[in-house]
Amino acid sequence: MSALQAIAPREASIFACLCDAVVAPQPPLPAVRATDAVRAFDAGLVAAPRLNRLALRAGLLALEVAPLALGFGARLRRLTPARRAAALARLDRCAPVAPLLKALRAMAHLSYYGDLRVLNELGHDPEAIVARAAALRGLEGRW
Amino acid sequence: MSAGTRDTGAHTYADGGGTFHPPERRIVAGAGIAGERIVTVDACVIGSGAGGAPVAKELAEGGLRVAILEEGDWHESASFTARPRDMMPRLYRDAGQLATVGTPPIVIPLGRAVGGTTLVNSGTCFRTPAHVLARWRAAFGLDDMTPAALEPYFRRVERELNVSQVPEALPGRNALLVRQGARALGLHGDFLFRNAKGCVGSGVCAFGCPTGAKQHVGITYVPRAWAAGATTYTGVRARHLVGNRRRVREVTARTAGGGTLRVRCEHVVIACGALLTPGLLRRNGLGGASGQLGRNLSIHPASAARAVFDEPIDPWDGVPQSYYVDGLAGEGIILEGITGPPDQAAMVTPGSGAVHRERMLAARRTGSFGVMVSDTARGTVRDVGGRPFIRYDLHGDDAARFKRGFEVLAEIYWAAGAREVVVPLAGVPPLRDGDSGPLRRARVRPSQVQAMAFHPLGTARAGADPRAAVVDGALRVHGTENVHVADGSVVPSALGVNPQITIMALATRLAHHLLGAPPPAGEPAPSRIA
Ligand SMILES: Cc1cc2nc3c(=O)[nH]c(=O)nc-3n(C[C@H](O)[C@H](O)[C@H](O)COP(=O)(O)OP(=O)(O)OC[C@H]3O[C@@H](n4cnc5c(N)ncnc54)[C@H](O)[C@@H]3O)c2cc1C
Ligand code: SF4
Numbered sequence: 128m129s130a131l132q133a134i135a136p137r138e139a140s141i142f143a144c145l146c147d148a149v150v151a152p153q154p155p156l157p158a159v160r161a162t163d164a165v166r167a168f169d170a171g172l173v174a175a176p177r178l179n180r181l182a183l184r185a186g187l188l189a190l191e192v193a194p195l196a197l198g199f200g201a202r203l204r205r206l207t208p209a210r211r212a213a214a215l216a217r218l219d220r221c222a223p224v225a226p227l228l229k230a231l232r233a234m235a236h237l238s239y240y241g242d243l244r245v246l247n248e249l250g251h252d253p254e255a256i257v258a259r260a261a262a263l264r265g266l267e268g269r270w
Numbered sequence: 271m272s273a274g275t276r277d278t279g280a281h282t283y284a285d286g287g288g289t290f291h292p293p294e295r296r297i298v299a300g301a302g303i304a305g306e307r308i309v310t311v312d313a314c315v316i317g318s319g320a321g322g323a324p325v326a327k328e329l330a331e332g333g334l335r336v337a338i339l340e341e342g343d344w345h346e347s348a349s350f351t352a353r354p355r356d357m358m359p360r361l362y363r364d365a366g367q368l369a370t371v372g373t374p375p376i377v378i379p380l381g382r383a384v385g386g387t388t389l390v391n392s393g394t395c396f397r398t399p400a401h402v403l404a405r406w407r408a409a410f411g412l413d414d415m416t417p418a419a420l421e422p423y424f425r426r427v428e429r430e431l432n433v434s435q436v437p438e439a440l441p442g443r444n445a446l447l448v449r450q451g452a453r454a455l456g457l458h459g460d461f462l463f464r465n466a467k468g469c470v471g472s473g474v475c476a477f478g479c480p481t482g483a484k485q486h487v488g489i490t491y492v493p494r495a496w497a498a499g500a501t502t503y504t505g506v507r508a509r510h511l512v513g514n515r516r517r518v519r520e521v522t523a524r525t526a527g528g529g530t531l532r533v534r535c536e537h538v539v540i541a542c543g544a545l546l547t548p549g550l551l552r553r554n555g556l557g558g559a560s561g562q563l564g565r566n567l568s569i570h571p572a573s574a575a576r577a578v579f580d581e582p583i584d585p586w587d588g589v590p591q592s593y594y595v596d597g598l599a600g601e602g603i604i605l606e607g608i609t610g611p612p613d614q615a616a617m618v619t620p621g622s623g624a625v626h627r628e629r630m631l632a633a634r635r636t637g638s639f640g641v642m643v644s645d646t647a648r649g650t651v652r653d654v655g656g657r658p659f660i661r662y663d664l665h666g667d668d669a670a671r672f673k674r675g676f677e678v679l680a681e682i683y684w685a686a687g688a689r690e691v692v693v694p695l696a697g698v699p700p701l702r703d704g705d706s707g708p709l710r711r712a713r714v715r716p717s718q719v720q721a722m723a724f725h726p727l728g729t730a731r732a733g734a735d736p737r738a739a740v741v742d743g744a745l746r747v748h749g750t751e752n753v754h755v756a757d758g759s760v761v762p763s764a765l766g767v768n769p770q771i772t773i774m775a776l777a778t779r780l781a782h783h784l785l786g787a788p789p790p791a792g793e794p795a796p797s798r799i800a
Contacts, residue, residue, distance in 0.1 A: 151623040156631075167355050174359030176657060179367050212623050219622075226375065233617045240630065241355025241613035249612045250634045251586050253352035256472045260347065260480035267468065268291060269482035270347050270489040 131165070133172035133180060134187075139165050141187045144204045146235040148211045155248050162242035168234055183234070186227040193218055290490060292497035297344050297384075300505030300525035307531050309501075311335040313784070314521045314535040316508040316550070319386015320773040321757035322541030323487035323495065324427065328781030329537075330498035337533050338495065338502040339523050342383035344488070350478035354614040357477035361390050368545070370649065370662040370723075376571060377722045378660065380543060384502060385488025387543065388770060391724070392475050392591035393464035393484050394606065395433045396767035397424050397799055398775070410762045411734030412743050423775040423782075425793035430494070431465035431485045433771070435798070440471040442588020444637035445607045447579070449593055451682035457597035462606070464589070465490075465770075471588040473610065487774070506531050511538060511554040517751045518554075537752050537784060541777070544726040544758040545660065549653030551755075557730060557740045557747045566731050567649035568764035569662060569723035572642040573672055574608050575679050576619065577688035582634040585609040591640075595682070602644035602766055603675045605682075609638050618720075620692060629692075637683070641675035643668050644766035651729050664716035672721070673714040680706045694720035725769050730759035745780045756780050 131139055146159045146168075159165075172180045191203045194214040199206060206214060218228050239245060246253060263269060312334035315326040322338060330336045342363075351357060359365040363382040370376045381387035398420065406412040427433075441449075441461060452459045469483040482489060492502060505526030512520040518538045523531040540547050548564035551557035586609065595605040609615075612633045619629050629636070649662030676693040683691050684704045691701040696718040699708050733739025736748035741760050747753040756777040758769055765772060782789060 149622045149626065151627050153627065156627065170356070171359050171365050174365035175367050176364045179364070215622065232622060236616035236619070236626065237355050237613055240616035241353055243353075246353070246612055249630065250582070250584065251611050253474075253611065256352040256474065257350075257480055259470065260350075260352075260472065260482075263468070263470070263481050264347065269468065270291075 131169045133169050134184060138184055138187045139169070141191045141204060142168055142235070144211075145187070145190060145231060146239050148208065148215055149232045149235050150239045151208075152239075157242075157244055157248075159239060162239055162245060164235070164238040164242060167238040167241055171234060171238070182227065183231060186231055189224065190218070190228065190231070193224065290493045290497070292493040294496060296496040296501040298501060298503050300503055300523075300531065301527045303525040303529040303531060304527040305529050307529065308534065309337055309531070310534040311337045312535060313537040313539060314339065314533040315539045315541060316521065317386060317541035317543065317757060318384050318488065318492055318502060319381065319541060319543060319757065320388050320487060320770045321777045322386065322539070323491035324430075324774045324777040325539050325541065325756045325781045326500050327491040327495040327498065328778055329784060330495045330500040332781065332785040332787060334785070336495060336500035337535070338492070338500055339506050339508050339521065339531070339533065340384050340502060340504050341507045342381070343504050344384045344502070345389065345478065347478070347480055347482040350480040352472065352474045352477065352480050352611070354474070354477045354611055361478055368658065368660075370660045372649070372661055372663040373717050374664060374719055374721065376569065376662060376664070378545065378569060378726055379722070379724065380545065383488065384492055384504060385486040388486035389478065389488055390476050391486070391770060393466055394591050394768045395428070395431070395463045395465055395771045398765060398772045399767060402763060402765055406762055410732060410739060412732060412762070413734070414743065420775055420779070422789035422791065422793060423778040424771065425795065426778055426790040427771050427774040428796060429793055430490055432467040433463050433465050434467070435463050436461040436589050436592040440469060440589050441592035441607075442471060442473070442585065442590070442609065443583040444585045444609050444639070445588065445593035447583065447637060447686040448595065448605075448607070448639050448682055451684070451686035452595045452597070454685040455681060457595050457678070457682070459593060459595035459597070462592055462594055469589060473586040473588060473590050475590055476610065503531060508550060509553070511550075511556065511753065515555060515749065518753050537754065539754045539756050539780070541755070541757040544729045545651050545658040547755055547757055547759040548651055548729045549658060551730065551740070551747065553653060556750060556753060559749055560737055560739055562731060562738065563740050564651050564729050565648065566728040566762075567651055567660070567662060567726060568645050568728050569649065570642055570725035570727075570764060571645055571664060571668065571721040571723045572608070572640050573694050573719060573721045574618065574638045574640045575676055575683070575694070576636050576638045576692045577683040578632055578690040579635050579637065579688055583637055584634055585615075585637050586611045598675065598678060599766065601671065601674065603671050604642050604766065605675060605679055606640045606642060608640035618694070620694060639679055641672055641679060643671045643675065644764045648728070664719060664721070666716060669714050669716045669719050672719050673709070673712065677706055677709055680709060696720065725758070725765070727758045727761040727765065727769060728763065730755050731762040732760045733762060744783050745776065754780055754784070
């Protein structure tokens with residue numbers, strides 16, 4: 128993986144864990160670590176406004192410890208998948224953190240499902256679109 | 271199907287309409303300006319989107335020396351990857367994360383590039399509805415905004431952009447199913463008119479059209495402006511309007527290279543878009559006298575239902591916004607196509623974990639269609655630390671309209687054979703087997719609506735009365751002599767339809783006014799009007 132620019136390795140690891148929980152990949156879908164989801168999340172944060180970037184990074188750190196506060200007995204990354212899902216469901220009902228979790232979940236879904244292999248697995252082929260476009264541009268005076 | 275200039279996008283690229291290759295690309299990258307650069311022109315146009323590009327082109331062709339200042343970059347079609355996840359951070363302001371503060375929070379994506387938001391929009395074209403123009407005349411004293419008076423400007427815009435109806439081969443299966451359902455219910459609908467040429471239905475208009483088929487203003491108006499001598503400065507952010515309260519003599523901009531661009535000019539046209547223009551005006555002490563600057567923000571909130579079918583419909587094949595249903599237009603509701611590749615769908619597909627995964631695994635069988643509501647609520651925008659801070663609360667009546675729109679859309683999808691319909695209203699369970707009962711019985715509050723908005727308008731509204739409007743009927747900032755606005759902020763009320771060609775027609779009209787020229791003559795008449 129190329130070096131991350133916006134997030135620290137610990138935040139990357141929490142994001143991967145969140146991604147795993149909200150995507151719950153099973154064959155034919157690849158595991159999160161086999162995709163470029165974390166790198167894409169990092170790239171999104173690089174282009175985001177500073178305040179959003181700070182809020183999302185802080186949100187990841189808060190998410191990691193929130194299960195302790197909710198009585199789940201361990202941090203997010205140390206919970207079993209089932210307990211992790213239960214902790215996130217509880218956080219969804221917790222007014223102060225719910226909007227942040229919603230934003231992080233949307234970014235996790237976008238980051239994971241934008242991976243080329245995942246897109247192909249679902250029947251979508253962006254490379255074919257780009258190749259056809261290049262051919263058309265070669266034939267006609269398109270921009 | 272229509273004929274003549276509004277024929278389908280099948281024309282070759284040599285017929286003179288739409289896409290245009292100038293002899294020279296007159297782009298100066300702000301990244302290369304580290305010190306101070308001074309240029310002198312007749313007109314400085316700030317922003318190169320739906321408003322800025324047409325005004326710049328018309329002024330340049332009218333003989334003025336024009337500089338276009340654009341904060342974003344120039345992008346080649348060849349650099350577009352057809353992958354929403356990767357294009358959003360490159361083409362959208364704030365990576366597409368700009369959102370309202372209010373109930374519910376609503377994301378408002380904006381383009382930031384040469385072409386502005388037209389680079390990433392869906393290409394749908396509607397003229398300003400006649401009843402909206404009637405309201406502008408009655409409520410805002412915009413007496414000459416009649417359909418007949420605006421007709422020449424619309425004709426010009428439609429020719430420049432090759433506005434044409436989506437042909438039968440391109441709408442995609444999702445839209446054809448909606449057409450089938452709407453017809454079964456006797457609801458009026460049709461293929462949309464779009465600014466496209468040589469479209470092959472690759473389904474990623476909102477993430478940079480890789481085929482160069484979408485005729486956004488960055489590949490139509492801007493190159494024609496270059497051919498007439500205008501220069502585009504990219505990566506420059508206009509900050510100061512230097513002069514006195516009546517007359518601006520110079521625009522200064524911060525460049526991406528850390529330098530300063532100073533543009534000395536006779537006319538300033540601000541076209542930064544409805545969320546950024548008020549900040550620029552206010553920072554420079556202009557346009558505030560009426561107390562309306564940054565107010566009256568309408569956003570045309572939009573949401574989309576998803577419908578699962580038994581057979582694959584590959585919703586990403588075809589034009590994503592190709593069909594509309596206007597049977598509810600009288601209630602301020604319009605249904606328009608909205609689909610995209612799986613990563614775009616994943617963001618808005620409800621659920622988490624296994625529930626979300628199963629929905630995504632059914633992506634090939636899942637269609638989606640949008641509900642847009644002509645809003646009654648109004649928001650505000652102000653500049654906080656150089657960024658727009660947007661306050662907006664969805665009105666209860668508008669939440670009720672979303673519910674009504676989704677009820678009709680669910681019936682359309684049932685009539686088309688859908689097995690399940692999911693509406694993005696919190697607390698409403700997925701609808702199954704033709705039963706819309708849970709939706710009908712639900713009481714929907716604004717906080718339950720999951721919406722986005724693509725059409726911010728009205729924050730520097732036009733009107734004859736300087737006590738009630740920011741710009742006058744000629745789009746001149748009240749109280750100034752040479753500062754005009756040509757973007758979505760001048761549109762004085764919600765339109766109920768997509769706004770891009772309204773903005774372009776008003777911008778064209780402004781240019782003709784500044785040139786002292788009559789309305790364009792000799793533009794071909796369309797055989798049909800959207
Ligand atoms: C995803 C999406 C789909 C859409 N689909 C449609 C559609 O199908 N049909 C339709 O009619 N409308 C559509 N719209 C809306 C339409 O594109 C906009 O209403 C229209 O482009 C607004 O025009 P504008 O001139 O007000 O602003 P913009 O087109 O946004 O242009 C403003 C430009 O000014 C630049 N700028 C801002 N501040 C500065 C500064 N200080 N200095 C220099 N440059 C600056 C910005 O970077 C930007 O490029 C869509 C919008 C989105 C986001
Ligand atoms: S459908 Fe594809 S080819 Fe057509 S305008 Fe959109 S992105 Fe371009």
